[in-house]
Amino acid sequence: MDLLGISINHRTADISLREKLFCSPEEIRNLIPELKKNIFSEGVVISTCNRTEIFGIPVSDNISYSDILNFIKDWKKINDITEKNIERYFSCSAVKHIFNVSAGIDSMIPGDSQILGQVKEAFTISSDNNFSELFINRLSDTAIKVGKRTISETKIGEGAVTISYAAVQVIGKIFSNLDKKSALVIGAGQTASLAANHLKDKNIGKIFITNRTLANSIILADKTGAVTIPFEEFKLHLHKFDIIISATSSPGFLLSEKEIKESMIKRRNNPVCIMDIALPRDISPEARDIEYVFYNDIDSLKNIVDENIKRRKTEIIKIDNIIMEEMISFHNWCNNLNIVPAIKLLREFFEDIGNDELNKIKNKVTEDDYIKLEAMTKRLIGRLLHNPTMKLKSISESSLSEQEKLKETAIIKEIFGLNGKIENKALN
Amino acid sequence: MISAINSLNTALPFLYFFLFFSYGYEFISEENKFRKANRIYLIIVLITHFFYIISRTIEFNHPPITAKAEIFTIIAFSVALSYLLLEIFSKVSGTGVFIIFISFLFQVFSSLFIEDLLEVPDIFRNKLLGIHVVSAILGYSGFTISAVYGILYLMLYKDIKISNFGLIFNRLPNLETLERLSFISAVIGFMLLSLAIVIGLFWLPWAFPDFSIWDPKLLVSLLIWIIYGYVIFAKWFNDLPSKKVVLYLIADFCFVIISMILTSFFTKSFHYFG
CATH class of the missing domain: 3.40.50.720 (NAD(P)-binding Rossmann-like Domain)
Known part of the structure; x- marks a missing residue:
């Protein structure tokens, strides 16, 4: 999970700086192409009166927090923003932060009723501007789910706070x-x-x-x-x-x-x-x-x-549990991101070979024999792939780390020449 | 049958105590999810209690209205039943803890002192007497509930006045609702007491040869009827301010309690049940 991002919020910046950093939806739409070209392949920009946050999947391994900060400095033409004004997030911490925001527990007043709508709008803008793909789409769905569960399962939004x-x-x-x-x-x-x-x-x-x-x-x-x-x-x-x-x-x-x-x-x-x-x-x-x-x-x-x-603050424990549940589910999904396409491609690879061979003999045998051969080929592929498929599934469901899982699946990818195809498949 | 009646007699105070505890937990925890469960539990307790009353009536061949301890179990039942009806029709919940506590107290007293009376005067088996007593008890239950809601009104009134926004403020229904519940309970109580008095005035002289219009219990009942009637009349026709209505209803209830104690323990009356 390569999610990277910065947050400038009510904890790190005073209102005057937050005002300067605020980006309207229109401004975010204009900012996305630049961001896509230089920083993130996909991502999201959340900007409200209390926060401006930029998260995404870096276009290369060299992208750092400073690059994101400099990008926003250049875009907004602000010089008085320093490293002290930003909170840095990477991988799981970034996902958790976005979930905290959508749940309203990162707001100035816990249980802010507007934030979920603002998060939703930010992800919609990304989606409308082709700035969200598989990963950000899933992140968006889960963040919104967290926000909705927070409202329906806790009392964080109850009681007057103005x-x-x-x-x-x-x-x-x-x-x-x-x-x-x-x-x-x-x-x-x-x-x-x-x-x-x-x-x-x-x-x-x-x-x-x-x-x-x-x-x-x-x-x-x-x-x-x-x-x-x-x-x-x-x-x-x-x-x-x-x-x-x-x-x-x-x-x-x-x-x-x-x-x-x-x-x-x-x-x-x-x-x-x-x-x-x-x-x-x-x-x-x-x-x-x-x-x-x-x-x-x-x-x-x-x-x-x-x-x-x-x-409201006493409800945060319940919300933390909701976030933890959704984090686990999101993490499992991320782990399967490489394995599921591998299984699919492996099956396609074998089916293509089978179809090729069947085509070669199609005109040399009777129709009845062809049907029998076709069924036999399917059974054969099924039996040949049974063990590798089960092995890949067990790897995806195991408690191994992401790196270890990648290592385990690498050999299958190598043998059948599936490398390179999987990542493309995952993103399509 | 006797053993079942004795078991129920022992179990009822515990059932009311758990009901009181359960409503108390709902009130303090501020968790509305207990509301439905509490209502179901209340219905179960009432069915059990009803079965107990019917069993006693069949077993001892008279309704349980012949002694104070017997009447107390009827009061416990009628207060809880009145609360259930009020909760259902007014859609106001969360106040059960205050009402059920009264049922619990009456049932404890009843269970401790109730006796298995097989021999009672024939008059106690009369149906009109049954209606007279039950309507009077339900009437007084109405006055009791009215007073409880009145007290809750005063508590909330004081808390809002001094800007104390704690548990009472958060959990009780609003002032207008509390006043309405208090007043409606009093009106229902008044109507039932009126019925009891009407039956009494026509039937008592026939049933009791030593009947006297100057009997202290009769006079007190009439006085209670008059003071509640006055408040209801004043509220309807003179637009009495809400707090005054509530204060009058509480004062009326205090009069009911004091006069009942005085007439029961310190005067002699033909109108005696224990």
Whole structure:
């Protein structure tokens, strides 16, 4: 297994370097021909906001990690990248790393839900650009299988790991019929937008958005199917909302304890969930003391996030076992890569001789005799090949190292002149 | 038959204990894969318990409602049965550990003190009495389950209020569901108690010559009926806030317990079963 590769990721490089190294799918498509010409005969380029990784089968034995690094430096025209910024992988460690990535355990937050899709896309790009052959195709299938098994057999993806999603998780612990609830999102920035999207995903009955700049709230409302409320008026409607999420950059409180108390009277003490995910806070934390008000700020929601990350980390042992199972299966497949074509070619070699000899006598014997001779030839080839075939199969299934297996099969290849044909056959 | 009844009497507390343990494990381990297995186990325990009750009825020629220990096994059964129905119809699981514990306690007490009563007054063999007692027991089981869900509601309410996102937060259903389960249990309990009271009011004067409307047990039952009726009425017509509903239901249940103890041990009544 000659798989070789480097990874520049969240452990080895800061965000500014990772940003510079990021390759869009289009860029990867342009990069592949160059990579194919100089570095790898087949391979894959995975590039996300947290990593850029290049793996493949080197075109020659002389290709080293530095060649890959220099290639990426030249391609991206970056000089500030050093050996310290790369992780090096070869053979089994490279396969294991790719499986770790597709399983989401190499991500900044374990169980990242997007990474499997990104890995899939990277392998698809390789395949579409004739940069993947037998080995990379199998690697792709297994990596995707690892990712899928991780999702279905473990809880690595469970629980909120972002503040805005944690807020939605708390909301789900208060209300049962979310489709009958109404929510107000104060703000229209990135955090507010994320929260509004999470609310939409949870099928909240009605979502309202208010923001100092009306235009921004209209844009967000259009994206999320929400209704906008003028910022000057939202306090008048406060009592109508079961859920209030605030994420503005306001320097002071937008809502005081008194205002919330008044709205609670109008609500006849129906519970309200207030999520203040702004920094500095938008809503007076004293609201926490009001009966039927469930107030949470960034600090309290961070407890959920931390707890969920801790839980996810406990799932890594299970994922390691999945990866180990798939590694063994992949390794066995690799070991058979040379042996299976050898068996096939050996059989073809004997069948060709048999057919040649049968053709020579075809016109010299009766049709009935020819049928008998044909059957006899098949039986003869079968019996002659039985022992060598069994021997090759037992070698492929044995615990011998790859080198030892190659040595064992070499003599058969040598005797029948199969060398050279096998590798070509394997790749076709 | 007697030996089979005795064996079941010994086995039932253990069966309920393992059921409680199993639901507890499901709750703590946060593994939902035990849910189905626990439900099947609960059904098996209930079938066994039902067989035990029927066996006793046949063997001793009266339903097991003549003594406290006998009534306790009926309570254990009805609480577990009510929970099973609630779990199936509400599709809420994970709270079994809290309910089954009550069945376990009642069954332990019953198994320890139950006696093989062959001679009982003829009145205990009356079918109307059977319906009256069973509906009353099922009614009180409803109130018990209502109180348990009420307590769980308060626990989760407090945890969310103080942003303590631990086991309770992760494993319990949401507040609205807990309140709904508590309220529905109370409503079902109220309806069954109403039936028990109606049967009692028509049939008791005929069955008991010393019947008195001022009997303490009767008055307490009516009082319980009134206070539960008030909460249900207030919730339906006055839109009582959820926490208040739950607090009232728990307070009502505390009243049920205290009044039952007082009337059973400190007053004399024609309405006596043990």
